[in-house]
Amino acid sequence: MVTLADGLIVVAKRDCPTCTMLEPVYARLAEGTADLTVYTQDDPSFPAGVEGVVDDTELETSYRLGIETVPTLIRVEDGAESGRAVGWDRGEWEMLSGLRELGEGLPDSQPGCGSKSVEPGMAETLAVRFGDAKLMARRIEVTEIEDEIEACYDRGWSDGLPVVPPTEVRVVRMLQGTTRGPQDVVGVIPPNNAECTVEKVAINAVMAGCKPEYLPVVLAAVEAALEPAFCMHGMLCTTHFVGPIVIVNGPIAERIGMNSGVNALGQGNRANATIGRALQLVIRNLGGGVPGGIDRATLGNPGKVGFCFAEDESNPVWQSFARERGIGSGKSAVTLYGGEGVMGNFDQLSRTPESLTRSLAMSLRAIGHPKKAPGHDALVVMSPEHLRIYAAAGWSKARVLEEFDEVLTIPADEMIRGAHGVAEGIPESKAGGTVTKFRPGGLNIVRAGGSAGLMSAIIGGWGASGERGTDLVTKEIGT
Amino acid sequence: MNDSLKLLDPTGETSPATRERKPPPESLDGLTIGILDIGKARGDVFIDRLGGLMEDRGLTVKYYKKPTNTRVAPIDLAQTIATECDVVVEALSD
Numbered sequence: 001m002v003t004l005a006d007g008l009i010v011v012a013k014r015d016c017p018t019c020t021m022l023e024p025v026y027a028r029l030a031e032g033t034a035d036l037t038v039y040t041q042d043d044p045s046f047p048a049g050v051e052g053v054v055d056d057t058e059l060e061t062s063y064r065l066g067i068e069t070v071p072t073l074i075r076v077e078d079g080a081e082s083g084r085a086v087g088w089d090r091g092e093w094e095m096l097s098g099l100r101e102l103g104e105g106l107p108d109s110q111p112g113c114g115s116k117s118v119e120p121g122m123a124e125t126l127a128v129r130f131g132d133a134k135l136m137a138r139r140i141e142v143t144e145i146e147d148e149i150e151a152c153y154d155r156g157w158s159d160g161l162p163v164v165p166p167t168e169v170r171v172v173r174m175l176q177g178t179t180r181g182p183q184d185v186v187g188v189i190p191p192n193n194a195e196c197t198v199e200k201v202a203i204n205a206v207m208a209g210c211k212p213e214y215l216p217v218v219l220a221a222v223e224a225a226l227e228p229a230f231c232m233h234g235m236l237c238t239t240h241f242v243g244p245i246v247i248v249n250g251p252i253a254e255r256i257g258m259n260s261g262v263n264a265l266g267q268g269n270r271a272n273a274t275i276g277r278a279l280q281l282v283i284r285n286l287g288g289g290v291p292g293g294i295d296r297a298t299l300g301n302p303g304k305v306g307f308c309f310a311e312d313e314s315n316p317v318w319q320s321f322a323r324e325r326g327i328g329s330g331k332s333a334v335t336l337y338g339g340e341g342v343m344g345n346f347d348q349l350s351r352t353p354e355s356l357t358r359s360l361a362m363s364l365r366a367i368g369h370p371k372k373a374p375g376h377d378a379l380v381v382m383s384p385e386h387l388r389i390y391a392a393a394g395w396s397k398a399r400v401l402e403e404f405d406e407v408l409t410i411p412a413d414e415m416i417r418g419a420h421g422v423a424e425g426i427p428e429s430k431a432g433g434t435v436t437k438f439r440p441g442g443l444n445i446v447r448a449g450g451s452a453g454l455m456s457a458i459i460g461g462w463g464a465s466g467e468r469g470t471d472l473v474t475k476e477i478g479t
Numbered sequence: 480m481n482d483s484l485k486l487l488d489p490t491g492e493t494s495p496a497t498r499e500r501k502p503p504p505e506s507l508d509g510l511t512i513g514i515l516d517i518g519k520a521r522g523d524v525f526i527d528r529l530g531g532l533m534e535d536r537g538l539t540v541k542y543y544k545k546p547t548n549t550r551v552a553p554i555d556l557a558q559t560i561a562t563e564c565d566v567v568v569e570a571l572s573d
Contacts, residue, residue, distance in 0.1 A: 135487060137487040137488045137489075137492075138487075138488040138492050138496055139485045139486070139487065139488070140485070140486045140487070140488050140496055141484065141485060142484040142485070142486055143484070144484060146484075148484065148486065151486070152486070154498070155498065157489055157490070165486055166486050166487045166489055167485065167486060167487070168485060168487060171487050189491070192491055192493065194490075194491025194492075194493065195491075199487075200489065203487045203488075203489040204489050207489060281489065285489040285490045285491075286489070286490060286491045287491070288490075288491065288493075
């Protein structure tokens, strides 16, 4: 801690024209008052000719005194600050110093410059340097001859791609993205049931490449993944392809620059790419969910590195996915869906909603296996050009889903074991009846994609969808 | 950015901070043993004798040689040994 001696304190730097203009004033203060201390931020030889100059190039005093502008003049009485002048103002400086006619020939006032202690990124550096960061995670020493990115690989912290080394400064900076305390417990991460704090999520978000403003989205995604209904533990262990897919709704998507348009499910957008990855790194590093260990996926899918996108809410013809799922207007939310890879439906000729529904249903029928139902959920990511066909016909989303139910109610005889010469299928006991491809609520539609292209994406769900396994979980994004 | 070489542990902190060595095999029976001559003067005398003693016991031994003891093994040699052997005997040189 800085102990304050009674008298006057000036904090200044040579790089500031106002600070250098006041050199004669510092000399007057030194002569006229017994106790003047000048803390200099950039050049210990500045100001010249004044005794009591203290080198503050480490910025500890500037940081402790909360200096935002130089010069700042502080009066200390009985060990406590009794007054402060920011920048140059003759009246204020005279009042604090008790001296008259300070700075003859100088303007009556002149604003100062930014303190070096508040330069971009410096606050976090100083919080770490002076021990105020209050981070609890174990420190892992990396020797100077080690490459820090390789060190992260060596310790098994990576999903295969390079991670950003989680230094204390980067983690403190990441934590600026949330109002939550670092030691707030977010939940218990399967499969190892490790307690996960906001700080641990922030560490993994740094590694994933997130910006601090993405952290509330990552926290909401982790919370959603931990809801029992989502069944993260089971999804992690399965031999099936699935992994968690994060769908973002609400104003935060635009504020953090997420992509819901061209190539929304692809590469190239930092928020899309890193939010989903951060969730997967939390599961890997905290939960211990490592492929080949507890993750027994036969093939997996490329989205297991991280799969996150925003819904395109620009066409008001349908409500946003989050609004449908009970999130209030103007709020932001994540919805987690356990999904596999993307299957394209490339229908260029349908111009009526009836035709397009039947066409998309052909692809939907193949989810999981064309002869199995129900079991796997599905998510249709509808492009603007396909959406336009429904919008022009005035079909609500509920109407579209009703029509899907109808066309995806299939004669069981087409699907029983052995039909079409294929052993796989539903049990023979179902013969003669009908089966519905999806459980109630198992088929969902969200909107995304570029404005050109009569195509939609279909993302199959886990074979254990619904009460047997995973259900979609929506969480409002906090601060 | 090398502001700190202290990293914050992203894990559940259930394993030691220092990475543990892989445990040695309980037995060499049925394993292929690599013997790496690192190129240090007269190192070959020692390890050839060691390899001979292993062969006398019926163990499978393969011999490799590094071009020079002053540099790390060429990646091709390291990969060859890793592919062909279960364990390797090698020395450190001053």
